[in-house]
Amino acid sequence: MANLADSFLADLDDLSDNEAYPEEDNAEAAGADEDGDDDMLDLEALNYDDLDSVSKLQKTQRYIDIIQKVEGALEKNIDLSNQGFILEEDPEYQLIVDCNALSVDIENELIIIHNFIRDKYRLKFPELESLVHHPIDYARVVKKIGNEMDLTLVDLEGLLPSAVIMVVSVTASTTSGKPLSEENLVKTVEACDRALNLDAAKKKVLDFVEGRMGYIAPNLSAIAGSAVAAKLMGIAGGLGALAKMPACNVQLLGAKKKNLAGFSSATSQFRVGYLEHTEVFQSTPPALRTRACRLIAAKSTLAARIDSIRGDPTGKAGRNLLEEIRKKIEKWQEPPPAKLPKPLPVPDSEPKKKRGGRRLRKMKERYAVTDMMKLANRMQFGIPEESSLGDGLGEGYGMLGQAGSGRLRVSAAQNKLAAKVAKKFKEKSYGSSGATSGLTSSLAFTPVQGIELSNPQAHGNHLGSGTQSTYFSETGTFSKISRP
Amino acid sequence: MGSAVLPTLRRKREVDAAIRDTLDKVLVLRFGRAADAACLQLDDVLAKSSWDISKFATIALVDMDSEEIQVYVDYFDITLVPATIFFFNAHHMKMDSGTPDHTKWIGSFSSKQDFIDVVEAVFRGAMKGKLIVSCPLPPERIPRFQLLFKDV
Numbered sequence: 273m274a275n276l277a278d279s280f281l282a283d284l285d286d287l288s289d290n291e292a293y294p295e296e297d298n299a300e301a302a303g304a305d306e307d308g309d310d311d312m313l314d315l316e317a318l319n320y321d322d323l324d325s326v327s328k329l330q331k332t333q334r335y336i337d338i339i340q341k342v343e344g345a346l347e348k349n350i351d352l353s354n355q356g357f358i359l360e361e362d363p364e365y366q367l368i369v370d371c372n373a374l375s376v377d378i379e380n381e382l383i384i385i386h387n388f389i390r391d392k393y394r395l396k397f398p399e400l401e402s403l404v405h406h407p408i409d410y411a412r413v414v415k416k417i418g419n420e421m422d423l424t425l426v427d428l429e430g431l432l433p434s435a436v437i438m439v440v441s442v443t444a445s446t447t448s449g450k451p452l453s454e455e456n457l458v459k460t461v462e463a464c465d466r467a468l469n470l471d472a473a474k475k476k477v478l479d480f481v482e483g484r485m486g487y488i489a490p491n492l493s494a495i496a497g498s499a500v501a502a503k504l505m506g507i508a509g510g511l512g513a514l515a516k517m518p519a520c521n522v523q524l525l526g527a528k529k530k531n532l533a534g535f536s537s538a539t540s541q542f543r544v545g546y547l548e549h550t551e552v553f554q555s556t557p558p559a560l561r562t563r564a565c566r567l568i569a570a571k572s573t574l575a576a577r578i579d580s581i582r583g584d585p586t587g588k589a590g591r592n593l594l595e596e597i598r599k600k601i602e603k604w605q606e607p608p609p610a611k612l613p614k615p616l617p618v619p620d621s622e623p624k625k626k627r628g629g630r631r632l633r634k635m636k637e638r639y640a641v642t643d644m645m646k647l648a649n650r651m652q653f654g655i656p657e658e659s660s661l662g663d664g665l666g667e668g669y670g671m672l673g674q675a676g677s678g679r680l681r682v683s684a685a686q687n688k689l690a691a692k693v694a695k696k697f698k699e700k701s702y703g704s705s706g707a708t709s710g711l712t713s714s715l716a717f718t719p720v721q722g723i724e725l726s727n728p729q730a731h732g733n734h735l736g737s738g739t740q741s742t743y744f745s746e747t748g749t750f751s752k753i754s755r756p
Numbered sequence: 757m758g759s760a761v762l763p764t765l766r767r768k769r770e771v772d773a774a775i776r777d778t779l780d781k782v783l784v785l786r787f788g789r790a791a792d793a794a795c796l797q798l799d800d801v802l803a804k805s806s807w808d809i810s811k812f813a814t815i816a817l818v819d820m821d822s823e824e825i826q827v828y829v830d831y832f833d834i835t836l837v838p839a840t841i842f843f844f845n846a847h848h849m850k851m852d853s854g855t856p857d858h859t860k861w862i863g864s865f866s867s868k869q870d871f872i873d874v875v876e877a878v879f880r881g882a883m884k885g886k887l888i889v890s891c892p893l894p895p896e897r898i899p900r901f902q903l904l905f906k907d908v
Binding site for chain 2: 613615616617618619620
């Protein structure tokens, strides 16, 4: 985990363009390297005896300097009206920037020390690390318990919630650990003390920055609150760097990378960093949180930019932005306007949508009037038609089967598709020339003349002459083809 | 009398104005009294459907007990209560529903949809230029009544 944090810090170092803090960058890089090396050493030899080689931060000059200055400043309660200075040159501002960097370093240091304590205490009480997660709480508990085997003699009130105390006591009674050796115990307690000291120092530093945050960045702290603003500045590496970041990056500052290790990432939290702890964010309903965090990040970036040029020292712009954010979130929560029932449309005012296409044509063909039906509907002048029951009873046949018509036996109705296929067949001359269907014969028996031969070419044109134009006929060909 | 949504007409000139001024919409005039039960049921159906058909119909209630309206009661020969008369562009629209009287609709409607169907049929016929339309409802849903002719 320390490695991750270190690499993140290293990335931010690359981001910041400010030439004014070369030594700070160096010190940070040095600190990062240090921690990185120590971590490697730590991994190699888990039971490292000497605490000092593991955690060096408290001995560095930088740390001591800054802590001294912070304490001095806290006691002095500096007069805040020295706004004549340009922000970057103000020594107070420098101190605040250093404090930001230091607080991040302290956090890393704490993680290393926690690992150290955990490794040492594993011999005595291995289950404790899974029951008490927070490193500072862990250090306090370890210090309180010491080398005691019987937990009923140890009073953990106030250090942990009572439910956890109960679980710890129960686990301790069945633990497989053995008491530590004297020197191990001493080292462990020393490490705990150091952890608690570092924690106290970090608190001091953060309090100091928070107190001055209203002076340094009034607009940003109006929106996000001083604690979050201080953290953001710290991790960004200064107000200038924070102002130069796009809002999407600001949203992610301080986001914890969840180490899933086998758990599904389907329920993972959306990406939001330190801004998660702002009051505005906490008070929005969970459904709107993604939109809200984007909004807050955008407005706080604006505020940071205003602060970096000292555009509004009173913080009024920040308060306005906060008001805007609140109003927008409220507006998202109001219910949609009620739907009015529409009156019915005027009948027959909207024409029906007609469909077309091949499918519809095929469907319509099933109900189309066939040639047979057409013939049956017409009669020739002066010639009585035949009927199904004879003598005028039953259905009349019209021109169907009468002598004058071109057809003798009317074949089944040809639809357009069959006509196209027939035409293709004709061209390829698969069938006998002229005959359109294999079943029609040229011979037929008629009542008047007996056997008749019909001219197959003539059958199409008779129908066409009276009623249908052969110009667009599917089966008709050129009426006159002259070959040269 | 009637419902809050539908206007009630008590004077002759109000009825005249309604018939004259409703353009390109079916005018539904209900002649009836507030006390009658069938009348109240009809009023309920009319009120509920007034918004839905507002694009092609307007509805009004006419109080039969007012003196000025007696002219209309005599003209349209209204004896049974309630009676509904349809107009379109100041023409009186008749509807053949299988009853002896085509000039008006006697009685209530069994549902809102029936009323809307009837008004739509009147509208369609009127737009085509007809003065009498046939009723789209099946005979079970048409209220039947006996016409007495001089107490015979």
